[in-house]
Amino acid sequence: MADELYEIEEAVPVNTxxxxxxxxRLPHIWCPGCGIGTTVNxxxxxxxxxxxxxxxxxxxxxxxxxxxxxxxxxxxxxxTTHGRAIPFATGLKLANPRLKVVVYSGDGDLTAIGGNHFxxxxxxxxxxxxxxxxxxxxxxxxGQVAPTTPLTATATTxxxxxxxxxxxxxxxxxSSGAVYVARWTSYHVRHVTKAIKEAxxxxxxxxxxxxxxxxxxxxxxxxxxxGLDQMIYYRENSEIRNGADTKTIGLGFQGKIIVGKxxxxxxxxxxxxxxxxYRKKFGDTYEEYRG
Amino acid sequence: xxxxxxxxxxxxxxxxxxxxxxEGAIAAGCRFVAGYPITPSTEVVERIAERFPFVGGVxxxxxxxxxxxIAIQGAVWGGKKAMTVTSGPGFSLMMEHIGYAAMTETPCxxxxxxxGGPSTGLPTQPAQADMMxxxxxxxxxxxxxxxxxxxxxxxxxxxxxxFNLSEQYRVPVLLMMDECVGHMTExxxxxxxDQIEIYPRRYYEGAKEEYMPYAVNGGMVPRMVxxxxxxxxxxxxxxxxxxxxxxxxVSAQEKLVRRLVEKIRLNADAIVEYKExxxxxxxxxxxxxxxxxxxxxxxxxxxxxxxLKVGHLRLVVVWPFPEKRIRALASSVxxxxxxxxxxxxxxxxxxxxxxxxxxxxxxxxxxxSVHNPKDIYNAIRLMKG
Numbered sequence: 001m002a003d004e005l006y007e008i009e010e011a012v013p014v015n016t017x018x019x020x021x022x023x024x025r026l027p028h029i030w031c032p033g034c035g036i037g038t039t040v041n042x043x044x045x046x047x048x049x050x051x052x053x054x055x056x057x058x059x060x061x062x063x064x065x066x067x068x069x070x071x072x073x074x075x076x077x078x079x080t081t082h083g084r085a086i087p088f089a090t091g092l093k094l095a096n097p098r099l100k101v102v103v104y105s106g107d108g109d110l111t112a113i114g115g116n117h118f119x120x121x122x123x124x125x126x127x128x129x130x131x132x133x134x135x136x137x138x139x140x141x142x143g144q145v146a147p148t149t150p151l152t153a154t155a156t157t158x159x160x161x162x163x164x165x166x167x168x169x170x171x172x173x174x175s176s177g178a179v180y181v182a183r184w185t186s187y188h189v190r191h192v193t194k195a196i197k198e199a200x201x202x203x204x205x206x207x208x209x210x211x212x213x214x215x216x217x218x219x220x221x222x223x224x225x226x227g228l229d230q231m232i233y234y235r236e237n238s239e240i241r242n243g244a245d246t247k248t249i250g251l252g253f254q255g256k257i258i259v260g261k262x263x264x265x266x267x268x269x270x271x272x273x274x275x276x277x278y279r280k281k282f283g284d285t286y287e288e289y290r291g
Numbered sequence: 292x293x294x295x296x297x298x299x300x301x302x303x304x305x306x307x308x309x310x311x312x313x314e315g316a317i318a319a320g321c322r323f324v325a326g327y328p329i330t331p332s333t334e335v336v337e338r339i340a341e342r343f344p345f346v347g348g349v350x351x352x353x354x355x356x357x358x359x360x361i362a363i364q365g366a367v368w369g370g371k372k373a374m375t376v377t378s379g380p381g382f383s384l385m386m387e388h389i390g391y392a393a394m395t396e397t398p399c400x401x402x403x404x405x406x407g408g409p410s411t412g413l414p415t416q417p418a419q420a421d422m423m424x425x426x427x428x429x430x431x432x433x434x435x436x437x438x439x440x441x442x443x444x445x446x447x448x449x450x451x452x453x454f455n456l457s458e459q460y461r462v463p464v465l466l467m468m469d470e471c472v473g474h475m476t477e478x479x480x481x482x483x484x485d486q487i488e489i490y491p492r493r494y495y496e497g498a499k500e501e502y503m504p505y506a507v508n509g510g511m512v513p514r515m516v517x518x519x520x521x522x523x524x525x526x527x528x529x530x531x532x533x534x535x536x537x538x539x540x541v542s543a544q545e546k547l548v549r550r551l552v553e554k555i556r557l558n559a560d561a562i563v564e565y566k567e568x569x570x571x572x573x574x575x576x577x578x579x580x581x582x583x584x585x586x587x588x589x590x591x592x593x594x595x596x597x598x599l600k601v602g603h604l605r606l607v608v609v610w611p612f613p614e615k616r617i618r619a620l621a622s623s624v625x626x627x628x629x630x631x632x633x634x635x636x637x638x639x640x641x642x643x644x645x646x647x648x649x650x651x652x653x654x655x656x657x658x659x660s661v662h663n664p665k666d667i668y669n670a671i672r673l674m675k676g
Contacts, residue, residue: 055521076518079527087358088365095369120354
């Protein structure tokens with residue numbers, strides 16, 4: 001009788017995320033405790049339930065730790081130049097509007113060197129999803145101050161603490177014209193997954209900011225412990241406030257974090273505007289652009 | 292294949308070089324242009340903006356030249372033929388993306404309507420001082436192709452040739468116009484579409500699971516695919532292997548960068564194009580390109596009238612440089628005269644290939660206008676020996 005126990009089929013763990021990754025490129029380069037991998041996991045789960053044809057999803061990254069995401073996703077993926085993921089994605093999307101274009105990059109890449117492109121893509125309401133992992137620092141180059149580094153936090157190029165006002169990214173995105181704006185942390189895996197799924201389903205410029213620990217540089221330099229300590233901080237200090245006025249949700253150093261979905265609105269995309277305008281202007285002589 | 296008749300304005304036109312360049316691009320099949328306004332190139336994108344709604348193209352005026360020069364590459368991977376257009380200061384901003392196009396082997400066209408520099412320089416006046424920047428402006432080793440038209444007609448013709456070469460070799464091709472050619476209005480004859488030869492993008496056609504994005508199988512140029520076709524490609528500016536995956540090794544670097552350089556260097560004979568006039572008996576060879584080739588003609592004619600044996604070699608393709616031809620000439624002529632609207636750029640290439648066999652005289656010009664033909668004539672007289 002006891003032998004029957006062994007006839008029970010052994011449970012084989014199924015990693016549903018693997019199908020979304022270039023497993024031949026693993027292990028990845030991210031440090032233990034880094035939050036970027038968690039966001040990629042959420043992205044994969046969001047894709048899993050999105051109903052999207054994965055052959056029509058393209059990921060575009062810039063340069064930096066998060067810039068490496070494109071290299072690990074088993075999708076058409078483009079690792080571009082520093083700060084230029086959004087303009088590359090602009091060309092890609094306009095060339096083939098049937099693609100679902102996802103820009104996946106870091107805070108320095110997208111809002112310092114690439115800040116100009118960020119606001120213009122939002123203004124134009126280009127149909128793309130921008131996933132920004134904000135770890136408050138330049139990780140790849142060794143811990144320099146970023147436009148997101150909170151006041152007083154230290155970095156190698158702000159050794160006595162940062163005295164520059166950081167960006168409040170949801171506010172920047174909303175005021176530039178984004179139609180979907182959310183912020184979560186890598187602690188909020190279900191919320192992040194849901195936000196990415198919503199953003200992917202959204203037509204127009206959708207933006208998801210995900211705060212994530214950088215244990216190697218930001219945490220260590222600022223004596224914030226390891227990745228787990230930062231997750232505990234996220235859990236204890238995050239307040240979900242959907243629909244919050246983005247003007248009021250700037251981030252301080254280890255202060256309260258307002259998370260949630262702040263903007264979910266409708267506005268014609270760049271190509272909708274172009275086609276509609278030309279159709280009105282030129283009538284039948286204009287053939288709608290479909291790529 | 293032949294050009295799509297939809298974009299081709301067959302007939303004789305009286306237009307400037309900038310507009311002719313736009314028409315050449317459209318005839319070549321370009322359907323995505325990203326640009327940023329800058330004198331004296333703006334008329335190119337203005338005409339594109341006017342024409343594109345009716346030929347199924349997208350023109351977008353980006354927020355800067357950095358954006359323009361990478362947006363076109365996104366569009367290429369999305370399946371379009373694409374171009375950006377600029378002048379000196381904007382060209383400087385585009386350097387990084389010439390490197391990205393070279394590294395990722397993204398076929399695309401950069402038009403530089405040259406003006407006086409450095410910096411903001413002479414926005415409305417000509418120069419030919421971006422020629423070395425065109426060749427070497429981005430960091431690292433790579434090959435590019437650069438062409439130099441000397442008339443609006445050639446702005447049209449060479450725009451088509453630029454697209455064709457970019458597809459054939461999967462390189463950024465630089466159409467090096469100048470303010471003078473760009474703003475000069477002349478007769479431009481646009482042929483019938485079935486008379487325009489187009490080099491189509493060479494897409495991969497084999498089994499999907501066997502596709503290696505950067506495998507060349509004994510050749511020099513890999514086959515492309517585009518996003519959305521199910522290949523799940525990875526493209527990176529990092530040094531990469533045949534799969535397109537980053538590979539930070541000396542051997543990967545050697546294999547890739549050597550090919551990027553050699554696919555142009557070893558194909559130079561097929562790519563170079565130059566025009567020769569009265570070179571058979573020449574003692575003095577005037578080497579020119581772009582607008583300067585036309586300014587040199589009265590000087591050469593005057594010298595010929597006086598019995599001096601002067602020949603004229605005009606570079607249509609400047610990069611790769613026609614090393615073989617200049618080397619051969621160096622053994623037969625007594626001297627080279629190189630007028631250019633800069634303080635010495637292509638003259639160094641002529642010197643390198645002349646290799647001390649015959650002296651080389653630069654006729655410099657700081658920019659702002661073309662040469663006085665008299666200066667070229669004087670140099671010919673000086674060098675006649």
